[in-house]
Amino acid sequence: MGTDETTFPMDVGDEDPSSRPWNYRPEGYLVEIIADIREGERAQAALTQAGFAPKDIKLYTGKQILDNQVVYVGRRSVITKLVAWIFAEDVEGRELYLAYAREDRCAMWVRILDEGRVAKALRVLADFDCLHARYYSRDEEHDFQIS
Numbered sequence: 603m604g605t606d607e608t609t610f611p612m613d614v615g616d617e618d619p620s621s622r623p624w625n626y627r628p629e630g631y632l633v634e635i636i637a638d639i640r641e642g643e644r645a646q647a648a649l650t651q652a653g654f655a656p657k658d659i660k661l662y663t664g665k666q667i668l669d670n671q672v673v674y675v676g677r678r679s680v681i682t683k684l685v686a687w688i689f690a691e692d693v694e695g696r697e698l699y700l701a702y703a704r705e706d707r708c709a710m711w712v713r714i715l716d717e718g719r720v721a722k723a724l725r726v727l728a729d730f731d732c733l734h735a736r737y738y739s740r741d742e743e744h745d746f747q748i749s
Contacts, residue, residue, distance in 0.1 A: 610660045610711050614670045628738045630715040632723055635702045637731035639663050642708035645730040649712065652726045658713040667703035695736070695743070707733060720744075 611628035636642040642661045650656050662670075699709065714720055720737050724746060727735070735746040 610713070612662060612667070612670060612709070612711065614673045629740055630713060630738065632712040632714050632720055632735065632737045633699075634710045634712070634727055634732050635699075635734040636708045636710055637733065638706065639708045641731045642710050645710060645727055645732070648726050648729070649723060652722065654712060654714075654719075654723065660711045662709045662711070664703040664706035664708065667699065667709060671700060671703075698734070702733065 611631060634645070636645055639661065646656075646659050646661055649659055702709070712723055714723060714737070717737075717739055724735065737744045737746070
């Protein structure tokens with residue numbers, strides 16, 4: 603899928619009528635669910651200060667997540683639904699993500715193509731009110747318990 607460096611997996615764009623969310627498996631992204639947008643902005647600043655590029659970090663409010671989902675569901679064709687069913691889209695992950703959005707939690711997506719940098723990002727984010735973390739590697743998802 604051809605995307606530019608400003609496009610993230612959960613972005614809903616006008617150029618693609620099928621939209622993007624849940625339609626493919628993201629690769630090279632750490633997703634942190636954070637208590638609220640203010641805490642997310644603080645976490646984003648800390649990651650930038652730690653050397654992560656601002657273009658590789660994107661925050662979504664709970665409202666943005668829910669609005670994107672409405673647009674995505676409205677655009678899904680029968681074929682898109684069938685493909686998702688055959689290839690078992692990440693229903694559990696989607697439902698967890700949407701549940702946090704309904705609680706007005708914020709999601710921070712961090713593009714990390716070098717899996718070795720995930721630990722550094724998690725260390726930076728340990729000081730913030732993060733509720734859940736998942737890294738989408740090439741072959742699988744890795745969930746991290748946040749306490």
